[in-house]
Amino acid sequence: MANTTFQGTVRAESGLKVSTKTAATGAYTDYFTVSSAGAVTASSTLSVTGRSTLTGNTIATTAGTGITSGSGTIYASSAIKSGGMYHTKILMDLTGLASSGSADIIGKDSTANCHIGQITAAVSGTLLGGQITCLEVPAGGDPDIDLWYADEATGTEDAAISGLSNQVQVTNGGDHTLGGVDAFLAGVVPAADKYLYLVSGAATNADYTAGRLLIEMWGYSA
Numbered sequence: 618m619a620n621t622t623f624q625g626t627v628r629a630e631s632g633l634k635v636s637t638k639t640a641a642t643g644a645y646t647d648y649f650t651v652s653s654a655g656a657v658t659a660s661s662t663l664s665v666t667g668r669s670t671l672t673g674n675t676i677a678t679t680a681g682t683g684i685t686s687g688s689g690t691i692y693a694s695s696a697i698k699s700g701g702m703y704h705t706k707i708l709m710d711l712t713g714l715a716s717s718g719s720a721d722i723i724g725k726d727s728t729a730n731c732h733i734g735q736i737t738a739a740v741s742g743t744l745l746g747g748q749i750t751c752l753e754v755p756a757g758g759d760p761d762i763d764l765w766y767a768d769e770a771t772g773t774e775d776a777a778i779s780g781l782s783n784q785v786q787v788t789n790g791g792d793h794t795l796g797g798v799d800a801f802l803a804g805v806v807p808a809a810d811k812y813l814y815l816v817s818g819a820a821t822n823a824d825y826t827a828g829r830l831l832i833e834m835w836g837y838s839a
Contacts, residue, residue: 629653678707678740681730681770681812687713690725691829692733696740703742703836707734707813711828716758716817717775723762723815724774726824732770732812733832742836744806751793755828760792761818764801764832766811778816791818793830807834 635649650658679685680692691710696703715726724731736744749764767781778784787807790799807813813832 678705678734678736680734681724681732683724683728683731683772683774684709684714684733686728687725689713694734698742698838701838703740703838705736705741705747705834705836707832709733709815709830709832710753711755711758711762711815711825711830713825714758714815715774715822715824716762717820717822718777719817719820720778721817722772722774722776722778723758723817724772727774729771729773731772731774732814735770735812736766736807736809736834738809738836738839741834743809743839744834744836746806747787747801747832747834749788749790749793749799750831750833751795751797751829752831753827753829754795755793755825755830757823757826758828759817759819759821759823760828762793762828762830763790763816763818764788764799765814765816766807767814768811770812772812772814778814781814783811786816787813789818793828 630653632653633651634647636645636647638645648660678694684690684692689712693708694706696705713725714723716723722731754760755762764787765778765784766787767778767784769781772781785805787801787805788799789802
């Protein structure tokens with residue numbers, strides 16, 4: 618088959634394939650496929666030179682309604698896998714949420730489902746460690762905010778985290794300060810399929826008017 622050179626747009630309504638043909642049998646082996654829906658499949662390493670832009674990265678997790686229904690609250694998350702490493706990020710503005718007593722769950726006032734996401738091995742890998750970075754100092758509510766995890770997604774604002782099953786504290790860094798980083802406690806990372814919670818480290822019964830946190834977790838392909 619001869620080489621063919623095209624000028625202008627090439628359209629194929631049923632998709633495109635790059636294949637080889639076995640001389641003895643006439644069978645084709647597809648190595649690169651673009652479906653009619655735009656899905657790309659390659660059987661070898663895809664090399665990119667220059668700049669590239671990726672869209673549609675896996676969303677790491679979603680928060681419960683006790684977080685997303687807060688007035689002025691911002692929640693965004695993502696998970697990216699590069700090689701064998703996963704990087705999960707949760708970005709939050711606490712405005713519109715509330716703290717209450719020490720070791721109580723943070724969320725919209727008296728609202729259930731205050732988890733900030735579920736960790737799964739399929740999306741975040743097997744976690745090795747993580748940290749919380751303070752991008753804006755929490756105000757109004759308690760500035761001492763710790764990360765915990767538990768079995769259930771149903772935890773309610775103003776309820777004790779100890780009321781959930783198999784709850785474990787992940788950070789314990791005291792009041793957040795601008796630019797401060799709270800690393801996960803030694804040997805403590807959220808286990809697979811657990812739900813994450815923000816929990817008051819001290820007693821301040823008030824609504825947050827400010828406070829921005831970036832939670833990052835690193836995992837690997839087990």
